[in-house]
Amino acid sequence: MEQTNEMMIEFDSRSCNESFARVAVAAFMTQLNPTLEEVADVKTALSEAVTNAIVHGYENEIRKVTVTCSIAGQVLTLNVSDSGVGIADIAKAMEPLFTTKPDTERSGMGFAFMEAFMDDVQVESAVGKGTSVTMKKRIGRIAGEYHD
Amino acid sequence: MEDFFKINGTDLTVFLPAELDHHNAEKIKQGSDRLIQNNNIRRIIFDFRRTSFMDSSGIGMIMGRYKNIRFMGGVVAAVHVNDRILRILTLSGIYKVIDIYEGLPEQSQMF
Ligand SMILES: Nc1ncnc2c1ncn2[C@@H]1O[C@H](COP(=O)(O)OP(=O)(O)OP(=O)(O)O)[C@@H](O)[C@H]1O
């Protein structure tokens, strides 16, 4: 049977918690025996989603961000959720360089980094309800050793 | 905060923190803009020697400083850039407008 494991953390949408979330997920994923590069990829993607929840979802109001992290076999699944403003046009939001906050020096690269560093990125969102970003990445030192 | 910055003539060196995320990028923004205005800075050198993590908030911070200093005819460089940071700089496209060095400009080749 495939090994499974799951953890969930919930924290205030303060920018100082971004590093806390990265460290928590990095520690949880060590059981997959990842390479340093895989850990860095996951930390970057997670940081993007958590930062988006804080700066866009809640627009710097202090509410709760939830991070769920699960493992099934060699696949790591991350979910970052907020119950903030939501996204009207998800396809548009995911285009590289698209940002609704150019005035605060956002570069519109967050989703592009999530897609570059993870195998799969899915976004569900409803205006006024919130946003849920689910990302998957297969972790394994030897390419081709694991099969779907 | 002060140990993040060093001024030498019209050069401002910014010694970036270990993790350049949204939280730390905001601090660097505020500190550096004040120094750039008050000291007639013409070149901003972002020193990544301590930095192992950067996300899009770091890119936004560098891009913002680049846009400001470009108006005054200034330039931006990145030094002590490791492979991970180089990958992020390349993916973001910002490598087109700043000079990137593996070590210091006088010691190493530009990427
Ligand atoms: N959790 C969220 N809640 C509401 N809107 C969001 C959320 N995440 C992303 N968005 C929207 O999608 C856009 C694109 O997000 P993305 O992370 O790609 O770029 P950015 O955050 O604007 O800039 P960067 O990530 O480079 O700082 C945002 O500008 C915002 O409008």
Ligand SMILES: [Mg+2]
């Ligand atoms: Mg973003």
